[in-house]
Amino acid sequence: MFGYSLFSTSPVRAAAAGAALALLAAGCSSGGAATAGASGADSGAPVQGGKLTIAVSSFQPCLDVSLTGGRNSTVTHQILDTLTDQDPKTGEIIPRLATKWEVNDDYTVFTFHLREGVTFSDGTPLDAKVVADNFSTLAALVGEGKTDTLTLNALNSFSGAEVVDPLTVRLNFKLPELGFLRNASDPYLAILSASTLATTTEERCAGKLVGTGPFVFDQIVKDKSITLKRRADYTWGAEGVVAHQGPSYLEGIVFEAVPESGVRVGGLVSGQFDISDDIPITDLPQLRSAGQTIVSRVVPNLVPGMRPNPYSPLGSDDAVRRAILKGTDRKEITETLYPEIYKAPTSIVSSGTAGWKDFGADLAYDPEGAKKILDEAGWKPGADGVREKDGVRLEPKITYIIGNFFGATQQELELAQQQLARIGVKVEIKANTPADNAAMLKDISKADYDFLTGSGASKDIDFLAGLFKKSNSALLNAEQPELEAVADALNEAATPEARTKAADDLQKYVIDHGHWIPLREQTKVVAVSPRVKGYVLDTYAAHFFHDTWLAG
Structure with missing residues (x-):
């Protein structure tokens, strides 16, 4: 059973990429297989x-x-x-x-x-x-x-x-x-x-x-x-x-x-x-x-992660998104909280999803790179180490749904919270019930969050075309023209070769600009x-x- 999904609710055409599914090689331990x-x-x-x-x-x-x-x-x-x-x-x-x-x-x-x-x-x-x-x-x-x-x-x-x-x-x-x-x-x-x-x-x-x-x-x-x-x-x-x-x-x-x-x-x-x-x-x-x-x-899906609120000052800040992506140590989250059958994510979709491409190097933990991004964008450390800019403290609010393993867990976010504190980002974790979350999403322009956790199921990467278009209710017509153009390229590709390139380009762009910040690769056990x-x-x-x- 899959939990909360951040899929599009608007008409977009389906697409394909012909990559083979990658299977997880699960480990063995004594006393059981x-x-x-x-x-x-x-x-x-x-x-x-x-x-x-x-x-x-x-x-x-x-x-x-x-x-x-x-x-x-x-x-x-x-x-x-x-x-x-x-x-x-x-x-x-x-x-x-x-x-x-x-x-x-x-x-x-x-x-x-x-x-x-x-x-x-x-x-x-x-x-x-x-x-x-x-x-x-x-x-x-x-x-x-x-x-x-x-x-x-x-x-x-x-x-x-x-x-x-x-x-x-x-x-x-x-x-x-x-x-x-x-x-x-x-x-x-x-x-x-x-x-x-x-x-x-x-x-x-x-x-x-x-x-x-x-x-x-x-x-x-x-x-x-x-x-x-x-x-x-x-x-x-x-x-x-x-x-x-x-x-x-x-x-x-x-x-x-x-x-x-x-x-x-x-x-x-x-x-x-x-x-x-x-x-x-x-x-x-x-x-x-x-x-x-x-x-x-491995579950073929949009991996559990965080999506920025395009209407919040912090969620709409490209430098903040990129720094949070680089300042999150997915390998530590996976190895600390999960057994050996779990692997760190290597893209915004799982390795079991047709059309996946390995962008693991772009998701590597890089706290110094994150600090540099924030420094150059004018986010300077305050007296207590928390970064500030124009009187605003870098204190993003990140929400998760109680009991929803398929989005992000409290333990994952708490570990990410510790990691991001090292680069001067003070994360506030907010727990929502499913009902509270549904109410919040009715108008994200007025919602009190900067990043929302979630995931979504799909065998094929085609769903990304709708996920990152402004017509998606999770984006509420937010104007993000560069993201829209890359999503449109996947939506409009008319040959398998064009589809593969567009899918690769969209994964790369989303990672480079922090429009989805992966936390772990979902595995069915x-x-x-x-x-x-x-x-x-x-x-x-x-x-x-x-x-x-x-x-x-």
Whole structure:
């Protein structure tokens, strides 16, 4: 589950960069195993049957990921299929519900040829009409403002769908969509049955969803648990993603909402749970010593960090932003607060995001360089060491959301606070509840903060185009023409080569001018019982259970 996101809420077209996904090589420690994205590789012949129980930190508020932009896809990821998929090792786009496709030279027309014999769990066939209706219905919801930003960005230039023949559908766009094949692998563009499309958004959020995936809903107990059961007739897993064809090995999966981390940890050790999600890093040594397997993978996203308020005197000061970026020691934050499976960020997006480029040298800790920037800009140390300029003290207010690990934690900010004090910056840390934060963001021009922490989920770097345009509600039409121009270049690139260059340029510009100040690279960490075999985290760092089985 992803937390607070600073994505655009305005129409921008999606884009792409073809970089392969980089996997985190997780370390091992005595008494337990740590693997990069998988468990139980050397476990012998798979066993059919059994029900796996996974403890998660919260119940998904909306089960339809097309409405939530792919966030909270933990459960529905198991019941839905997409047109395309991604090779988990290379990031290459590969067939799933579509066996092949053609794209015109302008990247505005995508023709998909669908797999024969696929059915939804209600028995109705997958055909071109239902796929066309999926995109038309979703585009209408986008127009009504009923979807999340990722869905909006993927479909804002969608102009219609055509049924070419019963198993061929053509999707048309007004603008070049170089990233659409990757978007089509995202869960928010998963294909739903005609019966689902006929329901209300409220019914879909509550779980009235019918897909073509390997599992189906069995029971939903709101705010408590969700039980899935396998489809006996599922035979169309994506080659290169699934390890076996045919139905899933597990008979069923139970997701239990367990808010208390100690209960999730204790329940795993005692055998009450087979997998525990959202594991606090402080509990990893205990779990390893108890023989549990630690599975991890870098989350493809805008890395947790700080965004300046363009309306505040300090947030709008280029020298202040650049100095804070150079005066923040990301390596110390990572090594002090996190185990060896975590790495310091090397860009504003994670190394697991397609289109990432390594700008680690530009993010190196450089306190002397930070001091020089401030000196040259007229920020001089006062009697107590805190810098001042024109009667204003350099005391930026930085906010974080209580309980939101996916933005920035209090511990991270406190360590950054100590680091920045060394260069004459006195940071004030402000804690917000999610409700307080939402209220504050209604008008950032009047909000009492200089930097806001956050992060955001995406497989591809395309989302950066909207993130740094003034039409993003997080920028509230603030005039930043140079930033706008670099974002526009990514938004308007019409070839893969131009897209790659524009994505690199935007990452570089944002870092050089401190428009996003990375703190850490987000890593998904899951604790798994030794009896769980064949479990993996996929390219989203999301649970993938098709090949999972239970031993003993």
